[in-house]
Amino acid sequence: MATSAQHMARTPDVGERLNKSQGILSDLYLPQFIPAVLLIMYGAVVIWSASLTNPNAVFSRHILGIVLGFIAAAVVWRFDVRRLANMSVALLVFDALLLISPRIPGLSWSAMGMTGWIRIPFIRLTAQPSEIAKLVTIFFIAGISSQYNGKVENLRDYVRLCAMLLIPFVLIMVQPDLGTGLIILVTGAIIIICAGPKPSWVLVTIAMIVVGSALIIIESQIEGIPHILKTYQLNRLIVFVDPSVDPSGNGYNLMQAKIAVGSGGLIGKGLGNATQAASGFLPESHTDFVFALLAEEFGFVGSVVLLGLFAWMIISTVLLAMRIEAPFSKLVLVGCAAMWSFQVLENVGMCIGIMPITGIPLPFISFGSSSMIAQIMAVGMVQSVWCHRQKAG
């Protein structure tokens, strides 16, 4: 089955390139590629300004991450992602290995209380495998969902899809990494929803998740019983509603982030003049709270440009998904769009006090090579779908 699929896919592709020889540009889906490149450039400017005052933001490492990301993306781009459609078991195993790798002795690496890092032996390179695992999860869920061709008619199939999604989710949550866990859950859930289950099932599932979360939160506040969520995790979840639960920690961070965003005003304080970030009031100004730094430097105009570029890129991806025929490719695109949109919602929303504080990066902008490589690889995934589409006549 897989062989025939590859065969079907390749032949017209090669033929088209030979026939029309439109060059490399025709293989690029520009409405998605251009905003992605602009976002990466925008991010580089922001990280460069952060590097002026923040010794943790090393600009050369940021550029290295971008370069590595483009190399990885180019590989993904030339690779026909449809080949992964029927490799769900292999994907699941690979996904699970990535997610448990930070717990494998010899690989695990931790510093300053961070979890979820590995250090690759011999080359001493540290990485966050969960970033790559997000992409693998997209392939995995898209793979198992696409077999129903847009209509999941059997409740058992739907439950099985949900159970499959729970595997990577649970593995990431035990790390514990609430932020990445939420991304995986939301991304996978949107892929499953787009795969065509009955709306009533989806609504019941969402209701169950809401009730279950509420129960967990309530349980974690009752004295005298073992808590599912630790106090700091609970505080992170509710601090954006009530900053006074953690005035010195997350409440302070949130307050400083909001001050940074708000004080940016219409046009911002200018590149390198962000007083909140430069004077150290804004924590993690180059990673988790990078949006606050950007909003402080470039103001409302800069924020709108950023969100506009994201919107352009994500909506282009969704529109491409509407046009692509193959269910697997469709769902991979849906997964990418869902991942980006949720990360933007979560990261920006956290800085402006409408989402819980979780340690997730802003795609293409935040400092951190693992995230950068994974996000550019996701761009490669979209481009690969475009590149290997079946063209008419």
Place this chain on the structure above:
Amino acid sequence: MDFSLVIVIGALVVAAILIVAYIHFGRSESSFSLDIGGAAPTASGGSDTSSEKTFAGRLKGLFIYVCGIFGVLLARLWSMQLVSSEEYSRQAELNRTRTIRSAAPRGRILDRNGVEIVTNRPSLTVVAGPDVVYDTVEVQLLSNLCGMPYMATRRKIRDESEGAQSKRTVSVDVSRRVVAFIAAHPEVFPDVDVEQRSERFYPFGSLAAHVVGYTGTVTAEQLESNTEETGGITYHSGDIVGQAGVEYQYESVLQGIAGEQTVYVDSGGTVLDYVAKIDAQSGSDLVLTIDAKVQEAAERSLVNVTNYIRAKQGFPASSGCAVAIDCSSGEIICMASFPTYSPSVFVGGISNSDWDTLTNEKNNYPLFNRAISGQYPAGSTIKALSSLAALEYGLATDKTTWNCTGWWTGFGEDYGMYCYLKTGHGMIGLQRGITMSCDVVYYEIGKGFYYSDEPEGLQKTYRKFGLGSYTGIDLPSEECGRVPDAEWKWNYFTDAPDDSRRWQGGDTCNIAIGQGDMLVTCLQMVCAYCGIANDGVVMKPHVLRSVRAATGEGSVIDYKPEPIFECPEPKKSLDLVKAGLKGVVYEESWSQTVHWNSLDKTVIGKTGTGQMAGEYPIGWFVGIVPAENPRYVVGANIDEVLEGAQSGMYVVRDIMGAIYDQPDPLFSYNVENADTTDENFVW
């Protein structure tokens, strides 16, 4: 945020979205058609169009979801960055700016001739930046240099009470040697400086302590009071403010304006940059009406006289006070209270044991300014006013005579009262009654008032001369004394039977001789005698003469003398009273007169011995000099003595002697250590 600008930006954003959408759709329509690639579906119905519809519907839902996310984020950013940005900008500024205050030197306090009573003393202070605490070697060197334990030095550098960014005081009043060593080794002492600060200094020790008062750290109530109450000064924790006397009364003039240095800091509190700086502006100098020479004489006299009384008369002479006033302007020439204290103990914060000493009953409350806050029975000094009342209400004339047998039974034998001279004065008129201080004369006057149409005419006259009301002197905590009348007595003794609460004839007689429930302050008595001296005009007593300009020459405020009350009396009555008062000084007793013959000015005055049940009497003297053209009124009292003539009068004589530079050669009593800084008398 300009609303039209917002509209323009919104329009641009919409336009950009439309253009992107147009290009996008335009490109995609023409560049490709829908493919049918990808893996073949494993489920049935690969060509079922219903599944296509499902995908399309779900993807539309995803599209709406994505748009919703960006809509929510944009709306929130709009509200934060455009609507509320000013509030956030304010908070961002608050975050990064700190103000370092530097205290302004307080104004000096000078006497009327420009002699410094209170001034400032430079104090060389070693200060260190907050980060020095992390340099163990430097802290160790500092502690060796300043002669303090290592831990004490460390604690001082950690003390944030002067502000987190301010330099921390390590050691005050360091020697020149320490200063030189630090200056010579800047590489050993990074971030350590020697600052010249100023502290209150009292060149004459306790001189005029009760007038100038003392300073202390600002209290919680003062911090909370609004700027209207403090005269436009906003206080900060740790500020030094006046707490008593002139320091308190003229705080807003003396305080000056603290310097402010605005700095930018980072989140750790490290100073990144210096912004605006306002230099400290020192407070204005006050010129008092006090004459340091006379003040010094008055204080020394109180010490000498009380010593003399203890040694020679065997009375406790526990406390006393004296006031001299220029009756033409109301200027206080001297104001002394005994026992006294040294205001310098308050500099840099008073210790608990010092505070206990100063507030202990055994030490007779040295902080208490008896001249304005001590309320005593006036004794016979009141008789001058009683005489004026009798003349005013027609109860006596210059011809009226009474017979003093020493025992007076004007209200019947059961209510008989003695004259202080139990052998009696014989037939006696009003003028002679003042001179000899004959009680019977005033019993008769009191009885006259009791049965007259104006039974409280006596009190009216006392009140007319300012008794029972505040003089309004420019010093805090003045008391107003008490002029008792029928209403007061009824309301005051609420627990007593009605008969005892009712006003009796004997009560009027008692207040006519200055005893009973009548209470006055020394300042009130002096002011009342100013009324006699000035033929009825009493100027408001004050200690402020002028406020010198903070910069340049001259004064910014000159005190304008003003009358507080007028109590016109017929010249004939005043002349009679003055003649009686002159008799007190020159006729009543040789032992009194002998002290005044050495003064080439004519003095008139009255002794008094105020009595309270079960206590030693209080000895008064109030004098006016010169008699012909009165200029100064001087009053003094000493508590727990035999009588006024042998206590308060000596003090008044010494003060007048200092004014005219003619000391009393007869009163030469000096204890061996009659230095006013002797710790036996100066607490």
